[in-house]
Amino acid sequence: MGTPLGDFVRAKRDSIQPEVLGLPERGRRRSPGLRRLDLADRAGISVEYLTRIEQGRDRNPSVAVVNALADALSLDPAERAHLRYLAKITGGECVAHPQPAPPRREVRPSVLETLRLLEPGLALVTNRLGDILARTGSYEAVMGGTGLLDAEVPNLTRYVFTDPRARDLFADWDTVADEQAFDLWLGPSVENSEWFTAELAPVAGADFTRRMNRHVVPARGVLRLRHPSGPELRLRRETLDITEDAQQLVVLLPADEETAGAVERLRRPPRLRAIS
Structure with a gap:
């Protein structure tokens, strides 16, 4: 083997x-x-x-x-x-627990406060398994309607491989799928990755398993989203590791003026008008 x-x-x-x-x-x-x-x-x-x-x-x-x-x-x-x-x-140096287990999902108050300071920007706290642990209100507004945030504990990896809407949302779905599969090798721990992979593999199918075994190191370029409301969003990603908690703070920045305008419209719902 x-x-x-x-x-x-x-x-x-x-x-x-x-x-x-x-x-x-x-x-x-x-x-x-x-x-x-x-x-x-x-x-x-x-x-x-x-x-x-x-x-x-x-x-x-x-x-x-x-x-x-x-x-x-x-x-x-x-x-x-x-x-x-x-x-x-x-070599077995990372194994700390005999049984695979789900990761901790708590976000420290200081990290949550940092996230609040990033409003009205698009930002989220995640881990390498793809769990979305916290997000700004603007991120929630922009991603509403995509299906990503529908679950009680939203998970980007599970969404990419099991939700048909993901293939419509991500213009470069193959690249995003490679990114999510690759990140499972990085943690938050070996045990967590084994637990999540065992949970996901039966429902994600052979495509997920194939990508896990390819070991493609992704380039992580501009993220292109085909938003359900119509516009294509081009977003640059800045990722800050929260090493102590095996988490990441991800900030999404508009890559062009068209995206900046579209994001502004999406995060500001239309005002209601009184009908006389």
Whole structure:
């Protein structure tokens, strides 16, 4: 049985063409991407050791080996961070509780006060599982009617993979789906992620499982929303980690004047007029 670390290394190796790294073409091969021999040579390890890592038979590669693999695969900073994280959880260093459990959902008063200071902006407090733990009134007004906030505990990941309205709302649904699947690897803890994944997988289907196993590190560009009321919103995302609570404060900023105007109209409901 494989491991998240082995799956990621193998997925990255399969996605790299030898010529990109300046390696010679060695003729036809049965699978795409970089050969194990080439990757092992670049990383300074044996093919047999690389095979053990990819197949999950070696769960504790050293920091030097992890860094060598990152160099050999030409990983960008986000991918390097993900590789280090997968090496840590594969080795079992992060496991703190024997049973998976749902995460804490309390938001500290000081964080709630910070959120209030961001009104009338669009902002929310979330965790890596996608739980929306708190939000500004403006965020609630703009997202009303999308179905995202209908649940007692709204969850963006569950909404993306199980609510048909999500595919209409997110203009770049595939990218958003990759983002939400990737974030499950990051917490708030390994146990929470296992609990949530086990809960979501039966209802989200094979597409969710496939994205979890691909380990695609998302670029997180401009978020495009096709709002039910008509306008397309283009929003930049600024994310601040609340490390102590394994939560995040996310602020959504209009990326252009058209979006700014549309957001202003959405968060200000039309005034009622008296009919004489």
